[in-house]
Amino acid sequence: MTAIVPADVDDDTLVRARAGDHDAFAELIEEHEAMVFSIALHFFGDRGRAEEVAQEVFLQLFRSIGTIESNAHLTFWLRQVTTRRCIDQIRKPRPRLVNLDDVNELEARSELRDSLLDRKLRALIAELPDMQRAIVTLRYQEDLDPLEICRIVDLPVNTVKSHLHRAIVSLRKKLGEQ
Numbered sequence: 001m002t003a004i005v006p007a008d009v010d011d012d013t014l015v016r017a018r019a020g021d022h023d024a025f026a027e028l029i030e031e032h033e034a035m036v037f038s039i040a041l042h043f044f045g046d047r048g049r050a051e052e053v054a055q056e057v058f059l060q061l062f063r064s065i066g067t068i069e070s071n072a073h074l075t076f077w078l079r080q081v082t083t084r085r086c087i088d089q090i091r092k093p094r095p096r097l098v099n100l101d102d103v104n105e106l107e108a109r110s111e112l113r114d115s116l117l118d119r120k121l122r123a124l125i126a127e128l129p130d131m132q133r134a135i136v137t138l139r140y141q142e143d144l145d146p147l148e149i150c151r152i153v154d155l156p157v158n159t160v161k162s163h164l165h166r167a168i169v170s171l172r173k174k175l176g177e178q
Contacts, residue, residue, distance in 0.1 A: 014074065018065050025065065028074070029058050035075075035142070036082050042141045043086040043133060045126050053085045079142060080152040083134050090130050124174050132167040135160055 016024035036057050040050035060081055061068075068074045125136055131153065138149045146164065150157040 011071065014068065014071060018068065025062065028061070032075070032078055033058070036078055038141060039079065039082045039137060040086055042122075042125075042137045043083075044089070045122055049089060053082065053089055056085055057082050076148075076151065079138065079144070080154075083138060083152055087130050087134055120175070121171070124171050127174075128167050128170065131155075132163045132170075135163045136167050139164055 013024045013027050017028050033054060037050050037054045040053040041047060044050055044053075057078060061078065064077075068077060125133055128136065134153060135149055138144045138152060139146070144152070146157050146160045149164075150160045153160065155163075
């Protein structure tokens with residue numbers, strides 16, 4: 001039976017990157033930068049901080065590339081490190097501001113959405129405690145199940161479910177009050 005190779009990056013690219021091929025490493029970054037940036041952006045709601053976290057994550061990947069065993073491990077590792085970096089960043093003071101004119105815009109989705117509700121929901125998610133915010137982001141932005149999330153945040157699955165449940169109850173309550 002042949003192993004199924006993920007469609008994102010082939011094993012050869014990972015092997016070449018571990019061997020020191022900078023072009024292969026650039027391919028890995030290109031393939032995963034949207035995911036890493038998206039997690040950080042949804043966590044912070046701030047493009048500058050998201051870009052900074054993404055840079056830190058890929059720098060750490062460069063230093064740790066030899067420990068990455070497979071494409072699935074790479075994706076897991078990136079999600080875990082990104083989430084932990086976001087939580088670390090939120091705990092330290094942030095005096096620096098970024099000019100939004102210097103940042104490229106994300107492409108808008110074509111589906112119809114209620115932008116006011118989206119904005120309100122993002123603001124409410126930003127008010128959640130750090131771990132709840134990280135878990136909600138991983139669950140609904142990255143579409144991960146609680147078992148996958150528990151490995152990333154290094155908490156028991158029932159604790160992840162409890163954080164997720166409390167976050168949803170809190171969000172529903174706050175949306176109902178408004």
